[in-house]
Amino acid sequence: MDEHQQGRQDRERAAGNSRLIEDRQAGRNTAARPQAHRPSRNSVSGRRTAHRHRRYKRGKALYIALGIRAAFALIVLLLAVGAIRGIAGMFRHHGQQQAEESTEEASSAEEAAAPEETQNPNIVTSNGRQLDLTKPMVAVTFDDGPYASVGNQIMDTLAQCGGKATFFVVGNRAEKYTDELKRMAGEGHEIGNHSYDHDEKLSKKDAKTIAWEFNSCDEEINKVAGVTPAVYRLPGGINSDTVRKTLTKPLISWSVDTEDWKTRNAQATVNAVVGHVRDGDIILMHELYQSTADACKTILPELVNEGYQLVTVSELIQYRSSGPLEQGVQYTDFHPKSGDAQAASSGTPTVDVDQETAGLAASAEESGSAAAPSGSSAAGSSAASSGGEDNTEN
Numbered sequence: 001m002d003e004h005q006q007g008r009q010d011r012e013r014a015a016g017n018s019r020l021i022e023d024r025q026a027g028r029n030t031a032a033r034p035q036a037h038r039p040s041r042n043s044v045s046g047r048r049t050a051h052r053h054r055r056y057k058r059g060k061a062l063y064i065a066l067g068i069r070a071a072f073a074l075i076v077l078l079l080a081v082g083a084i085r086g087i088a089g090m091f092r093h094h095g096q097q098q099a100e101e102s103t104e105e106a107s108s109a110e111e112a113a114a115p116e117e118t119q120n121p122n123i124v125t126s127n128g129r130q131l132d133l134t135k136p137m138v139a140v141t142f143d144d145g146p147y148a149s150v151g152n153q154i155m156d157t158l159a160q161c162g163g164k165a166t167f168f169v170v171g172n173r174a175e176k177y178t179d180e181l182k183r184m185a186g187e188g189h190e191i192g193n194h195s196y197d198h199d200e201k202l203s204k205k206d207a208k209t210i211a212w213e214f215n216s217c218d219e220e221i222n223k224v225a226g227v228t229p230a231v232y233r234l235p236g237g238i239n240s241d242t243v244r245k246t247l248t249k250p251l252i253s254w255s256v257d258t259e260d261w262k263t264r265n266a267q268a269t270v271n272a273v274v275g276h277v278r279d280g281d282i283i284l285m286h287e288l289y290q291s292t293a294d295a296c297k298t299i300l301p302e303l304v305n306e307g308y309q310l311v312t313v314s315e316l317i318q319y320r321s322s323g324p325l326e327q328g329v330q331y332t333d334f335h336p337k338s339g340d341a342q343a344a345s346s347g348t349p350t351v352d353v354d355q356e357t358a359g360l361a362a363s364a365e366e367s368g369s370a371a372a373p374s375g376s377s378a379a380g381s382s383a384a385s386s387g388g389e390d391n392t393e394n
């Protein structure tokens with residue numbers, strides 16, 4: 001160390017001392033001053049306090065920032081929830097509306113159906129369609145079939161106008177026309193029993209023969225079409241005491257005779273029906289003639305246009321008779337105000353088709369002998385009829 005260096009150190013030390021002296025004179029303790037001013041810097045607790053202070057300041061800012069963010073997030077959340085609830089509400093409302101609407105629809109459908117189906121006892125469902133019991137009805141009947149070439153045309157016409165009819169068929173013809181018989185049953189028409197052999201003299205035979213004729217026909221129809229006839233029509237409409245005691249199912253005659261078997265003219269057949277029908281009538285036609293099938297194309301739609309419901313005989317009985325039918329009585333009609341059922345006078349056309357059906361082999365003699373009683377019965381008075389088996393019915 002040279003003199004210069006030593007000198008500078010001395011000066012520096014002197015300067016330091018003089019600063020200390022000045023401080024003391026001013027009452028300041030240079031050593032204590034930093035402690036007084038920044039006590040924390042130099043001690044552990046002080047550092048902690050400072051740290052806490054900084055943390056506090058930083059924390060406060062953080063809290064404010066967090067608070068703002070939280071508030072913002074909350075607002076966003078609330079908006080989102082509100083939106084979701086709003087949308088959900090809309091859906092729910094829509095759903096409810098739909099549910100309400102569908103309920104309303106259902107109930108209105110019920111209301112619409114109810115008055116017709118259940119609330120109005122005058123509307124009934126029968127054979128696949130509705131009948132109004134307060135409106136006129138008529139039973140159209142076709143004898144002596146089955147005979148597919150005519151019967152199918154008649155059924156076509158019936159289908160077009162929504163009508164049902166009764167076919168009084170002959171048992172021994174059933175096997176030949178199984179498809180036609182099945183169609184009758186399938187389309188809601190009634191298959192009646194017109195005996196097995198269509199013997200015009202059946203009423204004069206013994207009880208066993210009479211029973212066999214109708215039982216065999218019942219069985220034949222059941223075998224072919226799966227249905228058993230509920231109503232009978234006697235061959236030629238000829239009744240007898242033996243018949244009355246033997247046959248227990250309703251015997252059905254007619255009130256409107258078209259004589260289609262005799263005229264074999266479509267227009268004549270139409271004329272016999274149109275304008276001559278009343279509520280509850282039973283119309284007689286035959287299933288054997290093309291002229292009859294042609295006539296039906298006019299008659300059936302015309303009857304419907306006039307407000308008649310084309311019903312089966314069993315429907316007419318069900319909806320128009322006031323009680324069980326009497327055994328052995330031939331019913332000609334079920335007019336509404338005539339006490340429902342009127343027993344036919346046996347006087348009804350003995351000359352019927354029967355002869356015609358049998359026309360297969362009816363001799364001139366037979367038709368001649370049949371013509372006489374028919375004339376007398378046509379006179380309309382049962383008392384006037386020639387003492388036949390049937391003239392005593394009222």
Ligand code: NI
Nearest residue numbers: 143236353354
């Ligand atoms: Ni007949």
